[in-house]
Amino acid sequence: MTSSLHHRAIENLGTRIISGELPAGHIMLAEKLEDELKVSRSVIREAVRVLQSLGLVETTKRVGIRVLPPSRWNPFDPQVIRWRLASKARGAQLRSLAELRSAVEPAAAELAAQNAPAPLRLELVDVAHAMRDAGHRGEVPRFLELDIQFHSLLLSGSGNEMFANLMGQVAETLTGRTVHGLMPDHPHEAALQWHVDVAEAIARGDAGAAREASDKIMRRTMSQMSDTWTEQPRVFIPVHR
Amino acid sequence: MTSSLHHRAIENLGTRIISGELPAGHIMLAEKLEDELKVSRSVIREAVRVLQSLGLVETTKRVGIRVLPPSRWNPFDPQVIRWRLASKARGAQLRSLAELRSAVEPAAAELAAQNAPAPLRLELVDVAHAMRDAGHRGEVPRFLELDIQFHSLLLSGSGNEMFANLMGQVAETLTGRTVHGLMPDHPHEAALQWHVDVAEAIARGDAGAAREASDKIMRRTMSQMSDTWTEQPRVFIPVHR
Protein backbone atom coordinates (compact mmCIF):
# COMPACT_ATOMS: atom_id res chain seq x y z
CA MET A 1 0.00 0.00 0.00
CA THR A 2 2.88 2.33 -0.82
CA SER A 3 0.82 4.54 -3.10
CA SER A 4 -2.28 5.18 -1.04
CA LEU A 5 -3.51 8.74 -1.25
CA HIS A 6 -2.42 9.31 2.31
CA HIS A 7 1.09 8.05 1.53
CA ARG A 8 1.36 10.22 -1.54
CA ALA A 9 0.29 13.26 0.45
CA ILE A 10 3.02 12.58 3.01
CA GLU A 11 5.54 12.16 0.23
CA ASN A 12 4.47 15.34 -1.51
CA LEU A 13 4.54 17.55 1.56
CA GLY A 14 7.61 15.93 3.12
CA THR A 15 9.62 16.42 -0.05
CA ARG A 16 8.56 20.01 -0.44
CA ILE A 17 9.28 20.91 3.16
CA ILE A 18 12.71 19.34 3.24
CA SER A 19 13.66 20.74 -0.14
CA GLY A 20 12.97 24.19 1.23
CA GLU A 21 10.14 24.90 -1.17
CA LEU A 22 7.94 25.24 1.91
CA PRO A 23 10.22 27.16 4.28
CA ALA A 24 10.14 27.18 8.07
CA GLY A 25 7.33 29.38 9.32
CA HIS A 26 5.27 28.89 6.19
CA ILE A 27 1.65 28.32 7.06
CA MET A 28 -0.62 25.94 5.24
CA LEU A 29 -4.36 25.53 5.63
CA ALA A 30 -5.86 22.08 5.61
CA GLU A 31 -8.57 23.26 3.26
CA LYS A 32 -6.06 24.67 0.77
CA LEU A 33 -4.15 21.40 0.81
CA GLU A 34 -7.36 19.54 0.05
CA ASP A 35 -7.92 21.18 -3.29
CA GLU A 36 -4.25 21.51 -4.06
CA LEU A 37 -3.70 17.76 -3.72
CA LYS A 38 -7.27 16.95 -4.77
CA VAL A 39 -7.88 14.72 -1.78
CA SER A 40 -10.30 14.76 1.09
CA ARG A 41 -9.82 16.14 4.58
CA SER A 42 -9.24 12.73 6.13
CA VAL A 43 -6.29 12.08 3.86
CA ILE A 44 -4.78 15.46 4.62
CA ARG A 45 -5.33 15.08 8.33
CA GLU A 46 -3.68 11.69 8.50
CA ALA A 47 -0.73 12.94 6.48
CA VAL A 48 -0.33 16.00 8.67
CA ARG A 49 -0.37 13.81 11.78
CA VAL A 50 2.53 11.79 10.46
CA LEU A 51 4.50 14.87 9.42
CA GLN A 52 3.83 16.23 12.88
CA SER A 53 5.34 13.12 14.48
CA LEU A 54 8.41 13.60 12.29
CA GLY A 55 8.79 17.15 13.56
CA LEU A 56 8.19 18.67 10.13
CA VAL A 57 5.07 20.66 11.04
CA GLU A 58 3.02 21.74 14.00
CA THR A 59 -0.66 22.59 14.09
CA THR A 60 -2.23 25.50 15.93
CA LYS A 61 -5.88 26.29 16.14
CA ARG A 62 -6.94 29.44 14.42
CA VAL A 63 -3.54 29.60 12.68
CA GLY A 64 -3.06 26.51 10.56
CA ILE A 65 -0.29 24.05 9.83
CA ARG A 66 3.10 25.65 10.37
CA VAL A 67 6.30 24.33 8.81
CA LEU A 68 9.03 23.84 11.41
CA PRO A 69 12.73 24.67 10.99
CA PRO A 70 15.25 21.88 10.24
CA SER A 71 16.43 21.88 13.84
CA ARG A 72 13.06 20.37 14.80
CA TRP A 73 13.14 17.58 12.21
CA ASN A 74 13.91 14.10 13.43
CA PRO A 75 17.27 13.50 11.71
CA PHE A 76 17.17 9.75 12.35
CA ASP A 77 13.87 9.06 10.67
CA PRO A 78 14.42 7.01 7.51
CA GLN A 79 11.91 9.07 5.56
CA VAL A 80 13.52 12.34 6.58
CA ILE A 81 16.92 10.94 5.58
CA ARG A 82 15.56 9.81 2.24
CA TRP A 83 13.99 13.18 1.55
CA ARG A 84 17.21 14.97 2.48
CA LEU A 85 19.21 12.67 0.23
CA ALA A 86 16.90 13.70 -2.60
CA SER A 87 17.33 17.40 -1.83
CA LYS A 88 20.06 19.96 -2.26
CA ALA A 89 21.25 18.97 1.21
CA ARG A 90 22.24 15.57 -0.14
CA GLY A 91 25.92 16.31 0.47
CA ALA A 92 25.35 17.41 4.05
CA GLN A 93 23.21 14.34 4.70
CA LEU A 94 25.83 12.01 3.29
CA ARG A 95 28.47 13.66 5.45
CA SER A 96 26.33 13.30 8.57
CA LEU A 97 25.73 9.65 7.82
CA ALA A 98 29.41 9.05 7.12
CA GLU A 99 30.41 10.70 10.39
CA LEU A 100 27.87 8.66 12.28
CA ARG A 101 29.02 5.52 10.57
CA SER A 102 32.67 6.14 11.28
CA ALA A 103 31.82 6.66 14.94
CA VAL A 104 29.59 3.63 15.24
CA GLU A 105 31.30 0.94 13.22
CA PRO A 106 34.46 0.59 15.32
CA ALA A 107 32.27 0.37 18.41
CA ALA A 108 30.08 -2.19 16.66
CA ALA A 109 33.17 -4.22 15.74
CA GLU A 110 34.27 -4.20 19.38
CA LEU A 111 30.84 -5.35 20.54
CA ALA A 112 30.55 -7.95 17.79
CA ALA A 113 33.86 -9.46 18.91
CA GLN A 114 32.38 -9.83 22.38
CA ASN A 115 28.80 -10.82 21.60
CA ALA A 116 28.14 -11.92 18.03
CA PRO A 117 26.71 -15.43 17.58
CA ALA A 118 29.15 -17.93 16.10
CA PRO A 119 27.46 -18.40 12.68
CA LEU A 120 27.51 -14.66 12.08
CA ARG A 121 31.25 -14.54 12.81
CA LEU A 122 31.90 -17.27 10.27
CA GLU A 123 29.76 -15.55 7.66
CA LEU A 124 31.62 -12.32 8.27
CA VAL A 125 34.95 -14.01 7.58
CA ASP A 126 33.56 -15.59 4.41
CA VAL A 127 32.23 -12.28 3.16
CA ALA A 128 35.50 -10.49 3.91
CA HIS A 129 37.43 -13.04 1.89
CA ALA A 130 34.91 -12.87 -0.96
CA MET A 131 35.24 -9.08 -0.86
CA ARG A 132 38.99 -9.31 -1.21
CA ASP A 133 38.63 -11.66 -4.17
CA ALA A 134 36.02 -9.50 -5.88
CA GLY A 135 38.17 -6.45 -5.27
CA HIS A 136 41.22 -8.06 -6.84
CA ARG A 137 39.16 -9.06 -9.85
CA GLY A 138 37.72 -5.59 -10.25
CA GLU A 139 34.14 -6.88 -10.06
CA VAL A 140 32.65 -3.58 -8.95
CA PRO A 141 28.93 -4.48 -8.57
CA ARG A 142 29.74 -7.73 -6.79
CA PHE A 143 32.15 -5.86 -4.53
CA LEU A 144 29.52 -3.28 -3.62
CA GLU A 145 27.03 -6.01 -2.77
CA LEU A 146 29.54 -7.77 -0.53
CA ASP A 147 30.64 -4.49 1.02
CA ILE A 148 27.07 -3.73 2.05
CA GLN A 149 26.63 -7.24 3.37
CA PHE A 150 29.86 -7.03 5.36
CA HIS A 151 28.99 -3.81 7.11
CA SER A 152 25.40 -4.95 7.68
CA LEU A 153 26.62 -8.13 9.32
CA LEU A 154 29.02 -6.14 11.44
CA LEU A 155 26.32 -3.78 12.70
CA SER A 156 23.88 -6.64 13.22
CA GLY A 157 26.50 -8.65 15.11
CA SER A 158 26.98 -5.88 17.65
CA GLY A 159 23.71 -6.91 19.30
CA ASN A 160 22.78 -3.24 19.60
CA GLU A 161 19.50 -2.62 17.81
CA MET A 162 20.33 1.04 17.23
CA PHE A 163 23.57 0.12 15.49
CA ALA A 164 21.79 -2.59 13.52
CA ASN A 165 19.18 -0.11 12.40
CA LEU A 166 21.85 1.89 10.58
CA MET A 167 22.26 -0.92 8.04
CA GLY A 168 19.89 0.72 5.61
CA GLN A 169 21.55 4.12 5.78
CA VAL A 170 25.01 2.56 5.43
CA ALA A 171 23.88 0.77 2.29
CA GLU A 172 22.73 4.13 1.00
CA THR A 173 26.11 5.80 1.60
CA LEU A 174 27.99 2.91 0.03
CA THR A 175 25.87 2.82 -3.11
CA GLY A 176 25.96 6.61 -3.22
CA ARG A 177 29.73 6.47 -3.13
CA THR A 178 30.01 4.11 -6.09
CA VAL A 179 27.28 5.83 -8.07
CA HIS A 180 29.17 9.08 -7.73
CA GLY A 181 32.32 7.49 -9.07
CA LEU A 182 34.20 7.83 -5.82
CA MET A 183 35.19 4.18 -5.88
CA PRO A 184 38.11 3.04 -8.06
CA ASP A 185 37.71 -0.18 -10.02
CA HIS A 186 40.24 -1.83 -7.79
CA PRO A 187 39.75 -0.96 -4.11
CA HIS A 188 42.75 -0.09 -2.01
CA GLU A 189 44.68 -3.24 -1.16
CA ALA A 190 45.18 -2.25 2.48
CA ALA A 191 41.48 -1.54 2.91
CA LEU A 192 40.65 -5.02 1.64
CA GLN A 193 43.02 -6.52 4.16
CA TRP A 194 41.56 -4.38 6.95
CA HIS A 195 38.14 -5.86 6.24
CA VAL A 196 39.62 -9.33 6.60
CA ASP A 197 41.37 -8.21 9.78
CA VAL A 198 38.10 -6.99 11.26
CA ALA A 199 36.33 -10.23 10.43
CA GLU A 200 39.10 -12.45 11.79
CA ALA A 201 39.47 -10.39 14.95
CA ILE A 202 35.74 -10.72 15.57
CA ALA A 203 35.90 -14.42 14.80
CA ARG A 204 38.52 -14.96 17.49
CA GLY A 205 36.92 -12.53 19.91
CA ASP A 206 39.69 -9.94 19.87
CA ALA A 207 37.68 -6.78 20.54
CA GLY A 208 40.65 -4.39 20.53
CA ALA A 209 41.98 -5.58 17.19
CA ALA A 210 38.50 -5.55 15.67
CA ARG A 211 37.95 -1.95 16.73
CA GLU A 212 41.37 -0.88 15.51
CA ALA A 213 41.04 -2.43 12.08
CA SER A 214 37.52 -1.05 11.69
CA ASP A 215 38.77 2.35 12.74
CA LYS A 216 41.39 2.24 9.99
CA ILE A 217 38.71 1.52 7.40
CA MET A 218 36.59 4.38 8.66
CA ARG A 219 39.43 6.89 8.77
CA ARG A 220 40.40 6.04 5.24
CA THR A 221 36.80 6.31 4.07
CA MET A 222 36.38 9.67 5.73
CA SER A 223 39.57 11.14 4.32
CA GLN A 224 38.57 9.81 0.91
CA MET A 225 35.20 11.50 0.97
CA SER A 226 35.94 14.62 2.98
CA ASP A 227 37.07 16.75 0.06
CA THR A 228 33.78 16.20 -1.74
CA TRP A 229 31.75 17.99 0.91
CA THR A 230 34.06 20.59 2.35
CA GLU A 231 31.81 23.31 0.97
CA GLN A 232 28.72 21.99 2.75
CA PRO A 233 27.70 24.42 5.49
CA ARG A 234 27.42 23.00 8.99
CA VAL A 235 24.36 23.56 11.12
CA PHE A 236 24.71 24.00 14.86
CA ILE A 237 21.58 23.06 16.74
CA PRO A 238 21.19 25.27 19.80
CA VAL A 239 21.13 23.52 23.15
CA HIS A 240 17.74 24.18 24.68
CA ARG A 241 17.59 25.35 28.26
CA MET B 1 -2.10 20.10 22.64
CA THR B 2 -0.25 17.23 24.29
CA SER B 3 -3.42 15.63 25.57
CA SER B 4 -5.53 15.58 22.45
CA LEU B 5 -7.49 12.40 22.01
CA HIS B 6 -5.31 11.47 19.11
CA HIS B 7 -2.18 11.90 21.21
CA ARG B 8 -3.59 9.85 24.04
CA ALA B 9 -4.50 7.06 21.65
CA ILE B 10 -0.92 6.99 20.34
CA GLU B 11 0.40 6.92 23.87
CA ASN B 12 -1.96 4.16 24.93
CA LEU B 13 -1.25 1.87 21.99
CA GLY B 14 2.46 2.66 21.80
CA THR B 15 2.99 1.85 25.45
CA ARG B 16 1.05 -1.39 25.23
CA ILE B 17 2.84 -2.57 22.11
CA ILE B 18 6.32 -1.85 23.40
CA SER B 19 5.59 -3.28 26.82
CA GLY B 20 4.68 -6.54 25.11
CA GLU B 21 1.08 -6.48 26.25
CA LEU B 22 0.15 -6.40 22.56
CA PRO B 23 2.65 -8.90 21.12
CA ALA B 24 4.00 -9.04 17.59
CA GLY B 25 1.43 -10.56 15.27
CA HIS B 26 -1.48 -9.50 17.44
CA ILE B 27 -4.26 -8.15 15.30
CA MET B 28 -6.44 -5.23 16.29
CA LEU B 29 -9.57 -4.01 14.56
CA ALA B 30 -10.16 -0.31 14.22
CA GLU B 31 -13.76 -0.79 15.29
CA LYS B 32 -12.72 -2.60 18.49
CA LEU B 33 -10.28 0.17 19.30
CA GLU B 34 -13.06 2.72 18.93
CA ASP B 35 -15.13 1.04 21.65
CA GLU B 36 -12.13 0.30 23.80
CA LEU B 37 -10.74 3.83 23.79
CA LYS B 38 -14.15 5.44 23.43
CA VAL B 39 -13.08 7.64 20.55
CA SER B 40 -14.18 8.04 16.99
CA ARG B 41 -12.79 6.39 13.95
CA SER B 42 -10.81 9.41 12.77
CA VAL B 43 -8.88 9.56 16.02
CA ILE B 44 -8.01 5.87 15.80
CA ARG B 45 -7.05 6.17 12.18
CA GLU B 46 -4.72 9.12 12.77
CA ALA B 47 -3.09 7.36 15.70
CA VAL B 48 -2.61 4.18 13.69
CA ARG B 49 -1.00 6.18 10.89
CA VAL B 50 1.59 7.57 13.28
CA LEU B 51 2.28 4.18 14.83
CA GLN B 52 2.65 2.86 11.30
CA SER B 53 5.30 5.47 10.52
CA LEU B 54 7.15 4.39 13.67
CA GLY B 55 7.15 0.79 12.47
CA LEU B 56 4.98 -0.42 15.35
CA VAL B 57 2.05 -1.66 13.27
CA GLU B 58 1.04 -2.33 9.69
CA THR B 59 -2.44 -2.32 8.24
CA THR B 60 -3.79 -4.87 5.80
CA LYS B 61 -7.14 -4.79 4.16
CA ARG B 62 -9.50 -7.52 5.17
CA VAL B 63 -7.15 -8.40 8.07
CA GLY B 64 -6.79 -5.41 10.36
CA ILE B 65 -4.01 -3.66 12.22
CA ARG B 66 -1.12 -6.00 12.91
CA VAL B 67 1.47 -5.40 15.63
CA LEU B 68 5.01 -5.66 14.23
CA PRO B 69 7.99 -7.32 15.94
CA PRO B 70 10.61 -5.17 17.71
CA SER B 71 13.01 -5.58 14.80
CA ARG B 72 10.70 -3.38 12.75
CA TRP B 73 10.45 -0.58 15.31
CA ASN B 74 12.43 2.58 14.67
CA PRO B 75 14.91 2.42 17.56
CA PHE B 76 15.93 6.06 17.11
CA ASP B 77 12.50 7.56 17.48
CA PRO B 78 12.27 9.58 20.72
CA GLN B 79 8.81 8.22 21.47
CA VAL B 80 9.90 4.64 20.98
CA ILE B 81 12.90 5.24 23.22
CA ARG B 82 10.69 6.79 25.87
CA TRP B 83 8.25 3.90 25.77
CA ARG B 84 11.10 1.39 26.01
CA LEU B 85 12.58 3.25 28.97
CA ALA B 86 9.21 2.88 30.68
CA SER B 87 9.03 -0.84 29.95
CA LYS B 88 10.75 -3.94 31.25
CA ALA B 89 13.33 -3.41 28.52
CA ARG B 90 14.51 -0.27 30.30
CA GLY B 91 17.88 -1.83 31.07
CA ALA B 92 18.45 -2.91 27.49
CA GLN B 93 17.45 0.52 26.23
CA LEU B 94 19.83 2.27 28.61
CA ARG B 95 22.64 -0.02 27.52
CA SER B 96 21.93 0.66 23.84
CA LEU B 97 21.94 4.39 24.48
CA ALA B 98 25.13 4.20 26.51
CA GLU B 99 26.87 2.23 23.77
CA LEU B 100 25.71 4.69 21.16
CA ARG B 101 26.84 7.57 23.31
CA SER B 102 30.25 6.12 23.96
CA ALA B 103 30.69 5.65 20.22
CA VAL B 104 29.45 9.08 19.26
CA GLU B 105 30.86 11.43 21.88
CA PRO B 106 34.54 10.98 21.09
CA ALA B 107 33.75 11.55 17.43
CA ALA B 108 31.70 14.60 18.36
CA ALA B 109 34.59 15.93 20.43
CA GLU B 110 36.91 15.52 17.47
CA LEU B 111 34.48 17.35 15.17
CA ALA B 112 33.81 20.07 17.72
CA ALA B 113 37.53 20.76 17.97
CA GLN B 114 37.54 21.30 14.22
CA ASN B 115 34.24 23.09 13.68
CA ALA B 116 32.58 24.46 16.80
CA PRO B 117 31.90 28.21 16.86
CA ALA B 118 34.11 30.18 19.24
CA PRO B 119 31.44 31.14 21.81
CA LEU B 120 30.43 27.53 22.21
CA ARG B 121 34.05 26.55 22.92
CA LEU B 122 34.31 29.16 25.64
CA GLU B 123 31.04 28.07 27.20
CA LEU B 124 32.23 24.49 27.17
CA VAL B 125 35.35 25.43 29.13
CA ASP B 126 33.29 27.40 31.63
CA VAL B 127 30.89 24.53 32.14
CA ALA B 128 33.74 22.03 32.55
CA HIS B 129 35.30 24.17 35.26
CA ALA B 130 31.95 24.67 36.97
CA MET B 131 31.44 20.91 36.83
CA ARG B 132 34.75 20.32 38.56
CA ASP B 133 33.87 22.81 41.28
CA ALA B 134 30.41 21.36 41.81
CA GLY B 135 31.90 17.87 41.89
CA HIS B 136 34.45 18.84 44.53
CA ARG B 137 31.71 20.39 46.65
CA GLY B 138 29.48 17.32 46.34
CA GLU B 139 26.62 19.37 44.89
CA VAL B 140 24.95 16.44 43.18
CA PRO B 141 21.93 18.11 41.51
CA ARG B 142 24.02 21.02 40.29
CA PHE B 143 26.62 18.61 38.99
CA LEU B 144 24.01 16.63 37.07
CA GLU B 145 22.68 19.80 35.49
CA LEU B 146 26.14 20.87 34.39
CA ASP B 147 26.98 17.37 33.22
CA ILE B 148 23.95 17.37 30.92
CA GLN B 149 24.82 20.84 29.68
CA PHE B 150 28.42 19.85 29.00
CA HIS B 151 27.55 16.83 26.91
CA SER B 152 24.76 18.71 25.12
CA LEU B 153 27.17 21.47 24.17
CA LEU B 154 29.68 18.91 23.00
CA LEU B 155 27.18 17.16 20.75
CA SER B 156 25.81 20.45 19.49
CA GLY B 157 29.30 21.75 18.77
CA SER B 158 30.05 18.84 16.47
CA GLY B 159 27.95 20.49 13.77
CA ASN B 160 26.41 17.12 12.99
CA GLU B 161 22.65 17.31 13.41
CA MET B 162 22.37 13.60 14.10
CA PHE B 163 24.85 13.85 16.94
CA ALA B 164 23.13 16.96 18.24
CA ASN B 165 19.80 15.18 18.21
CA LEU B 166 21.10 12.70 20.78
CA MET B 167 21.18 15.45 23.43
CA GLY B 168 17.78 14.49 24.76
CA GLN B 169 18.59 10.80 25.06
CA VAL B 170 21.92 11.57 26.71
CA ALA B 171 20.18 13.69 29.30
CA GLU B 172 17.90 10.74 29.94
CA THR B 173 20.79 8.33 30.55
CA LEU B 174 22.56 10.79 32.83
CA THR B 175 19.53 11.48 34.97
CA GLY B 176 18.72 7.77 34.96
CA ARG B 177 22.20 7.06 36.26
CA THR B 178 21.90 9.42 39.21
CA VAL B 179 18.32 8.44 39.99
CA HIS B 180 19.42 4.82 40.20
CA GLY B 181 22.14 5.69 42.68
CA LEU B 182 24.96 4.86 40.31
CA MET B 183 26.64 8.19 40.94
CA PRO B 184 28.73 8.73 44.08
CA ASP B 185 28.39 12.04 45.92
CA HIS B 186 31.86 13.01 44.80
CA PRO B 187 32.53 12.13 41.17
CA HIS B 188 35.81 10.53 40.28
CA GLU B 189 38.59 13.12 40.34
CA ALA B 190 40.17 11.90 37.10
CA ALA B 191 36.81 12.01 35.32
CA LEU B 192 36.37 15.65 36.34
CA GLN B 193 39.75 16.47 34.92
CA TRP B 194 38.98 14.61 31.70
CA HIS B 195 35.96 16.84 31.17
CA VAL B 196 38.20 19.88 31.54
CA ASP B 197 40.70 18.25 29.18
CA VAL B 198 38.01 17.71 26.54
CA ALA B 199 36.83 21.31 26.79
CA GLU B 200 40.29 22.80 26.65
CA ALA B 201 41.34 20.58 23.77
CA ILE B 202 38.27 21.68 21.83
CA ALA B 203 38.97 25.31 22.77
CA ARG B 204 42.45 25.13 21.27
CA GLY B 205 41.33 23.01 18.30
CA ASP B 206 43.25 19.88 19.25
CA ALA B 207 40.99 17.22 17.75
CA GLY B 208 43.12 14.24 18.73
CA ALA B 209 43.38 15.26 22.39
CA ALA B 210 39.67 16.04 22.51
CA ARG B 211 38.76 12.61 21.19
CA GLU B 212 41.18 10.87 23.51
CA ALA B 213 39.95 12.60 26.65
CA SER B 214 36.33 12.05 25.66
CA ASP B 215 37.11 8.40 25.01
CA LYS B 216 38.49 8.07 28.52
CA ILE B 217 35.28 9.46 29.98
CA MET B 218 33.18 7.09 27.90
CA ARG B 219 35.25 4.03 28.72
CA ARG B 220 35.04 4.76 32.41
CA THR B 221 31.29 5.35 32.19
CA MET B 222 30.78 2.09 30.33
CA SER B 223 32.85 0.01 32.74
CA GLN B 224 30.99 1.66 35.62
CA MET B 225 27.60 0.73 34.27
CA SER B 226 28.32 -2.53 32.52
CA ASP B 227 27.78 -4.76 35.54
CA THR B 228 24.27 -3.42 36.04
CA TRP B 229 22.99 -4.82 32.75
CA THR B 230 25.03 -7.94 32.14
CA GLU B 231 21.89 -10.02 32.49
CA GLN B 232 20.04 -8.09 29.75
CA PRO B 233 19.57 -10.34 26.71
CA ARG B 234 20.93 -9.02 23.43
CA VAL B 235 18.83 -8.97 20.30
CA PHE B 236 20.42 -9.65 16.94
CA ILE B 237 18.49 -8.15 14.10
CA PRO B 238 18.74 -10.31 10.97
CA VAL B 239 20.52 -8.63 8.10
CA HIS B 240 18.07 -9.82 5.50
CA ARG B 241 15.45 -7.43 4.26
Next chain:
DNA sequence: GAGTTTTGATGTCTGCACACATCGGTGTCA
Protein backbone atom coordinates in the same frame (compact mmCIF):
# COMPACT_ATOMS: atom_id res chain seq x y z
C1' DG C 1 -6.25 -27.49 -8.10
C1' DA C 2 -7.46 -23.34 -10.73
C1' DG C 3 -10.57 -19.89 -11.26
C1' DT C 4 -14.50 -17.26 -9.43
C1' DT C 5 -17.43 -15.15 -6.03
C1' DT C 6 -18.23 -13.57 -1.52
C1' DT C 7 -16.99 -11.22 2.38
C1' DG C 8 -15.09 -8.13 5.65
C1' DA C 9 -11.76 -5.02 6.77
C1' DT C 10 -9.30 -0.67 5.62
C1' DG C 11 -9.43 3.48 2.46
C1' DT C 12 -11.74 7.63 1.13
C1' DC C 13 -15.22 11.13 1.17
C1' DT C 14 -18.52 14.36 3.25
C1' DG C 15 -21.37 17.22 6.46
C1' DC C 16 -21.68 18.73 10.96
C1' DA C 17 -20.76 20.27 15.84
C1' DC C 18 -17.33 21.78 18.99
C1' DA C 19 -13.00 23.78 21.13
C1' DC C 20 -10.19 27.39 21.40
C1' DA C 21 -6.41 30.73 20.04
C1' DT C 22 -6.26 35.09 17.87
C1' DC C 23 -7.99 39.45 16.53
C1' DG C 24 -10.43 43.53 16.90
C1' DG C 25 -13.79 46.31 19.01
C1' DT C 26 -15.56 48.22 23.32
C1' DG C 27 -15.43 50.19 27.63
C1' DT C 28 -12.87 51.84 31.60
C1' DC C 29 -9.57 54.50 33.80
C1' DA C 30 -5.83 57.79 34.16
Next chain:
DNA sequence: TGACACCGATGTGTGCAGACATCAAAACTC
Protein backbone atom coordinates in the same frame (compact mmCIF):
# COMPACT_ATOMS: atom_id res chain seq x y z
C1' DT D 1 -6.70 61.82 24.45
C1' DG D 2 -4.34 57.74 25.24
C1' DA D 3 -3.27 53.24 27.49
C1' DC D 4 -5.06 49.18 28.99
C1' DA D 5 -8.08 45.27 30.23
C1' DC D 6 -11.86 42.96 28.84
C1' DC D 7 -14.86 40.32 25.80
C1' DG D 8 -17.19 38.72 21.87
C1' DA D 9 -16.61 37.51 16.79
C1' DT D 10 -14.13 34.80 13.76
C1' DG D 11 -11.56 31.24 11.71
C1' DT D 12 -9.20 27.03 12.09
C1' DG D 13 -8.05 22.53 13.86
C1' DT D 14 -10.41 18.59 16.41
C1' DG D 15 -13.69 15.19 16.88
C1' DC D 16 -17.86 12.76 15.45
C1' DA D 17 -21.11 9.93 12.43
C1' DG D 18 -22.27 7.69 8.41
C1' DA D 19 -21.76 6.37 3.68
C1' DC D 20 -19.57 4.25 -0.21
C1' DA D 21 -15.19 2.46 -2.62
C1' DT D 22 -11.58 -0.69 -2.76
C1' DC D 23 -9.22 -4.74 -2.47
C1' DA D 24 -7.24 -9.03 -0.71
C1' DA D 25 -8.28 -13.15 2.13
C1' DA D 26 -11.34 -16.74 2.34
C1' DA D 27 -14.89 -19.52 0.75
C1' DC D 28 -16.86 -21.56 -3.02
C1' DT D 29 -17.45 -23.68 -7.66
C1' DC D 30 -16.11 -26.42 -11.24
